[in-house]
Amino acid sequence: MNASSRPPVARISPSFARLSTGIKMLLILSTALLPLGLMALFASIQSASNNRLQHEADARIIATGSARQIDALIGRNASGLRAVVDADPRTMRDCQAWLTALRQSGRRDMRFALYDANGRRRCATPGYSVQSAQAPRGGIGTELLLLNDPPAIRFTVPATYGAAYGVGELPADLLRQAASTGTNSHGVSLTQGDTRIELERGGRDGPLDQQVTVQSLIAGGQAALSMTVNINSVSAIEVLLVLLPMLMWLAAAMIGWLVVDRLLLQPLGQLQRAVSDYRVEDGPMQLPRLTTPAHEIRDLAEAFRQAADELVGHEAELEEGLERQTKLTREVHHRVKNNLQVVASLINLHARGSKGDVASAYASIQRRVDALAVVHRNHYAEVEENRGVGLRALIGELAANLRATAPAEAAHMTITLNMTPAFASQDVAVPVAFLITEIVELVMSCDPQGTVAVSLLPGPEPDRALLAIEGLGLAISSCRAHPTMDRFRRIVEGLSRQLRSKLVYDGDIGRYEIEISIVPEHQER
Template identity: 40%
Template sequence: MFLILTLALLPLGLIALVASLQAIRTADLEKEALLRVAVTQSARKLTADLQSDRTALELTVNALAGPGGETSICQRLELFLTSHDRDGGRFYIYDRRGRRLCASSAPEPAGIAIDNRFDGTNAQLLPASQFLVSRVRSSDGALVGLAYYSRAHLESVADPATALQNRKLTLRQGNARMVISRPGSAPIEGNSSSLSARLDPPDIILTMTVRDPPATIARMLSLFLPLVMWFAAAAVGWFVVNRLLIRPLVLLRRSVAAYHPGEVLEPLQKVRTPAQEIVALGETFREISEDVATHEAEMAQGLETQRKLTREVHHRVKNNLQIIASLINLHARSAHDPEAVEAYASIQRRVDALSVVHRNHFAELEDNRGVGVRPLVSELSASLRGTAPAQARRFGIQIDADDLHISQDVAVPIAFLLTELVELAMMLDPDGAMQIAVRGVTGRDNRALLSVRSSGLRASEAMTIYLAERYGRVLTGLSRQLRAPLDHDAEAGGYTIEISVIP
């Protein structure tokens, strides 16, 4: 369809294109020729004006530099310059010592330092003061004459005879640039053209910028005809392409975007005339969605089976731990030796700690968040108080923990670490108490600080013996499992260790 439309509109398009290009080219050539004549004429007028004034200034400087120079020649120079400069013809003549020998009545514009009067080019732009200065030295180099030309005078001299609207005249000398057009003139907006011409001295360049001519009726018609042709072709092409391609593709994209795994796509049920390629693409999506739905059902069934197996494993582990605890309890009841009873109780506390970790891990298994620190420490503290020795029944445990979660690999050594420290504190100070705190480390989301403080954990001879015999090696091994040093504050009776948490 696009090929047929292109071949049908090709002759008209070529005719309109050739006519439009010819009209635009003719207008551009006329504009460029007019601009070239204008800028050349303005440059010649400025050069002629500067040369005539320069000649008069040179005669005056040489006359004053000669023996018995006449000062009356300054008056003749002022009359000459004033005759064609409405600003008064500013000129100033100095000797090497800086004395002003001759000058016009108007004050000298700023811009040339005293030490630079004899230096520099024959003509110099002063953008800051909006003047052009012409410099003439006497033949013997003893005097220098400076003639200043204001922006208004330069514009009046450079005004071309051709009627150019919205023109802009600019003088440029190296990096110095001075606009000599009227400050209040309208700025040139839109497209513009610029041409330059050199003045004498050749280091000053005059640039004329004019706005492109406004669009005429002929130009508008030549441009409008291709637009009408393009619009007609685009409208017909859009209708055909939208009906056969775009609308079916949009519906197909919406159906695919709204697709959820497990559904079967039927994206082209509401479209009557789609292209055959779109129909084939829709069928492909439907077949893919059927395969995905089948795989999703199989994966859901496999996941449910895996969940049941995991529950069964946890249930059996829980039963095994309960059986071990019951066996230890039965042996403890048949023991009569206090040391044996205490040994059984110590083993019982560690099995209970492992059981507490397992129960909390199983409780958080569905959410996959790890083991909650607060419920783990609370349940473990209750279990330790329940199995405490008879002399430590009043041993108190205070808990202050943030809402943090840890992995099972971290929960097991933490449970054993707390069990060891609580048991050690109960043996050293049965009537005391313990504070357990777990706080997140500021600025580190994956780290927390576990601190245990009790009066029984202060430095003493009995504590040194217990640590040397058993507890020291166990605490060191648990800190290695946690991959962090276990710090002991002997004076305050506290242990601190940094642990990893789940962000």
Template identity: 40%
Template sequence: MAPVSALSRLPTGAKLFITLSIALLLLALIAIGATLQTGRLADSEVRARLRIAANESARNIAIELSGDINALRVAVAALRGDPADAPSCARAQGVFAQQATIGTRFSIVDRSGRLLCGVPLDTRIPDDRDDPVDVRILNHRGLIVTVAAPGGAPIARVVFPTAFLARLVGSGSRAMPLGTALIDEDHSLELTSIPGQGPLERTETVQTDLGLGGLQLRTSIRSAPITSPFLVALLLPLLMWAAAAGLSWFIVDRLLIRPLRLLRASVAAYTPGEVIDPGKLGPLPAQEIRELGDTFRAISRTVALHEAGLADAVVRQTKLTREVHHRVKNNLQVISSLINFHARGAPSADATAAYASIQRRVDALAVVHRNHFAEMEENRGLNLRSVIGELASNIRATAPEGAGSLHIALDVDPFLVNQDVAVAVAFLVTETIELAMTCDPAAQIRVAVKPGDEEKRAKLRVVSRAFVESETLTHLLSTRYGRVMEGLSRQLRTPLHHDPMTGAYEIAFPVMGRD
């Protein structure tokens, strides 16, 4: 499965090239095999002719040499009994008379080296063999045969020159020239050669034993040469394989894969709202690719129309939301004005204080709503520094007459929160400040918002001496403020901590970030 998985991850062009290469390579190998088989058949015919010619040449030279050796044996045997046997010497001279015209020489000597018959030979070879018949190659100049009588004397030697031996084996015909050579254990004697043999020509060689003391005849014949037509026939399938695979890959890559790649890049760079124009890619060669490009163009136009409709809908929705926020803001201002109007006509101080308390909470909601409307364009969240700063100003403005020396110190980091958190924090700040004013109108209040112990969380801390444990504080918490503050803490999903020793309220809440 691993090769299949690796192949599936390759580009289409590579897959096509590999597939074509494998398919066409099989055909190329079949063609090469057929060419080599034709060459082998031709070589088989050449080897058959070579065996016939080699056997005929070996038979000719073996018959000639065997006859001459037998003649020498007869002469040696006769001269051993009578060294002055002239008829036996004459018969031996008659045997070699015709061969003497081309350089064949023989001699028969006794144990002391005295010439008994023939001509003196200046050739010296060591007598290191015990065989009565010894055949050796003589210094690449010919062949020397030694025949010894029983007991080692007399000894007959005959030297056959290369020209005589070459005439015996023959040189073949013009259509089938032969290369021949006599070889023994240590030397070789070339008799005939193949004329005009080039470096790329091949030869077939066979060795035939002559049955004369290990002497062999090596015969060579020209085989089918490695010619230009043979090389072309051998290499042409490979060239055709490479050309067909490369040309097929080039055509498919240019006509199919490359246009698809360009079209894919155009689609990948598509941005909603634009229209894909395949015409910018140049002429697309395939009808199917052109139709695919037209399909992408139609789809992109449809998407562009939908995008335009969505953009118009967003604009209308934004306008409608702005109008709703504007009306809510106006309604909160109207409610605040009505509460202020009724507060001025209240029959008692308690009623006036109640109206002021209600107005502070309406103002807290209005501040959050106003800041949310201002931040709505970027949807970044509400800045608590602005919200709490405006709340503090409104609370100072609506403070009762007994709280004229009220001082609210702010230390608020610019954290961003969503509207729900902002409403809960604004009401909680309002409730705690009003609780402090009610307990101790001259108390100093410090409101701080700092980073919390966890990421994306902040901590609200309201500190005042009015929050130190007292009967007044306990009564107000149990009858009025405690339940409201506990409900706001549940809205923030975090417990509200009260430290009665230091006079502080503390609560953690989630934030969106910092401005």
């Protein structure tokens, strides 16, 4: 049988098989749902058009009636106010009496005022606070203005003869009563430019309701009344519109599930289990046999296999590089520690042949070099654990070195320790060692027979600790007036900035205190 004699389906199968899975699903679903979609589209367009036209017509009649009620309310009060303006009361008392009578003829919350030809207010009812108002424009009769705070309508009425004019304000409650439609489902508002007064807040009666908004002009087009009406009638055609989407969804769900389950979900599930169970130490990835026409999934499985092979190679390279880096780090720390010991030994040799201030200077330098050497020695000891420098061992060894290198007059000075186990980075350990060295050396100079207490206690947060150095010598006047005090302050303030914390000094008890960063316990393990 030649190609031309085969059925059409057989002829298009190779072309269809080469399409991606997403396009296959789109073609199948589109073909299956096309009749239902056309039926729903035709029914919804016809029903929506008829219903909306009818409800718009009904809403426009209601909005026109409400607009006429507001126009009538404005017209009645404008006529009364114009009569007062034309009467031209001569005295303030007469002016106030006329406006009070006009207010009592309506509602007490209405506000009126009269202005002369120069725009000065002659009199006003209680609650009217505007001192000057712009005269109405000629040729439009009663001029209307919407107010936001408080919401109201302000209308300006010119005198029949002359330049005097009156101003009235109708509050929103009075407007709401005039425009009321007798139902809570209609939303009514007045608009004028960017100003909007909401008289009734409408809402949807049901989840399937639609809304129609119409407008009607008031005061000769100076403002507009907007009304929003709910469309909630349900007809037979609308019931059909409700059922058709459900039928479409059911058909789409069944067809989509069959296609996705056979072409995507089952092969992807096999691939997911193979990838989840894979471990780098297992060697090359063994993929299951995927029985799917989707070549994208087969390509994805092959990509996973290649990535796993590359990961095995990279893992081996990383392990080798990490081992080399560890050896290099240990060698660097070892050489730094040895170099510091050589420097300390050279300083010690020079100090033996010196006397007086020179010997003291050599001793001071040696103590600082020893402090740095202690930090490197402890950091070198913890490099394999990678948890930082142990502050308890560091400060203990530092205290022993300070006592050993103390001058003769401070040979019996006592250094007590109260340390909680804690670890810190090298960036914190170095300034801590220097800070303790500086403060203890100051006490050796001004109170050589005294005692220094160094404590490290838990701080307010898991990654903070409180370091305190206390001694009676730090509180006495001889230390405060020591010749090196200015240099000492600059040094310890610089060290506190390195620790990113404030160094607190209590002169009454001779105590320096600072918060330092430490490695939290859960990171040490």
